[in-house]
Amino acid sequence: MDINYWNKICKNYQSEVLSVFDNDLHGLVKQRVGKIAQEEEIERAADIGCGVGRFTPLLAEQFEEVEACDLSSVGLKNAKRRCSQQDNINFYQVDLVSEAIPFAPVDFAFCVNVLIMPSLDQRLRAWRSVTNQVNRGGTLLLVVPSLESVQMEFYSNVERRLSDGEGCGEAVRNSIDEKARASDLRLGVHQLDGVRTKHYLKDEIAQMLEEHEFEIQEISKLMYSEDEHTHFSQWDWLATATRK
Template sequence: MNEKKHWDRIAPSYNDEIFDVYASDKKKKLQRFIRKHGSKNKTAIDFGCGNGKSFPYLAPNFKHIVGLDISKGLLKQAKQRGYANVDLKQADLTKQNLALAPVDFAFCCNVIMFPELKKNYTMLANINKALHTGGTAIMVLPSLDSALFSSWRLIEMYRKEGVEVSEIPAHEFHYFKGNKRDLIQGIVHIEGVPTKHYSYSELQVICKEAGFKITAIEKLEYHWSTEFASVPEWLKEPYPWDWLVECVKD
């Protein structure tokens, strides 16, 4: 995929089209994790900052932040937020050997989800390289377990209405559009876009391989309305989730 073209096309309607983690985060956990690592002596990079949705949380908590993104359209919107301690730069974060001045804190929310799997590993390595030793990264990543669990819940919803699994319209499972190899590798289609999703154990492996020591992998839980247009009264916890990974550069 040509990410620059894709994201520049979405930029004008970004807020309507793209999932807002902060609005959906049931327990406001992401904000707490940012505050936990914040310090007026620390510098940070927001990898794939988009239109700067995280700046209201990052800017008051850090000395200086660099927002990096591939989309000029989104960077323009991010600039309009007007944070004095945020500098913005266009960069393709999937390119090897990015030259970035090292920082204390790396933040990356729903970016490392390329269907071309190598790009995810290169981006993880870039994040690791951009940190001082001992620096922390907070990353939000799509969960394969959550995608499978949501579909299982959908089957339950139909069953309670008297519809057997074999009778459920095929379009309800449009998420799992790829072949077996895609599915095994965590490629799930969101709004028609192939999107890499991760299992818990896979994260343990790939973060270690990128040079990180994991300090926490937690669920960032969302309301069921983020998955289904109509949510039955009985559908409660466990809720759908992204992974929140906290790790330290070893």
């Protein structure tokens, strides 16, 4: 998951990524952003890991000034094009793992499916960068892949195969669709479209936020549509939290 990887993904973002913007079944993210914009006095917001800028125009409509940053130059180029009608957004190229974020902390940080790098060391650095970018009393909205969703999808596949007449051993074997190291499985690193991606337990997100001195407001399921073949509905976790 280096810059080349993300540049390639951002070139064909629509076909490569299950976009939260387009697939958030109940529009939870947009609702939460609207609520935060209405209820809190926030001037500056940040779209951290903005990618191709799917959410950036929404933030620019709701807040006076928006800082948008990403590792990928291709992502940023697309994001700038998408936001060309809005003049209250500053764009920055930054690696959250190894560089300081080049703008002052904000009262609202928005970070959707960015803290997903498989390396624990890199991920912890990125967590520190993101959480330090929120002023005390400010709000963080975080979306991350759900480990419970991966596990439930597996059980659901086994069930489906059992009801199709497969035996238990066969149903389990046929439901395992990835070869993973034991350490990856213990750390919640599963393949997403063939790429090792960190997935989080709900309690793990709560613990991480508390360790970074945030008070949790909510951790909710962000549901996607049912898969037409498996009939399983995946979800991500959406967390909002206030910096103490």
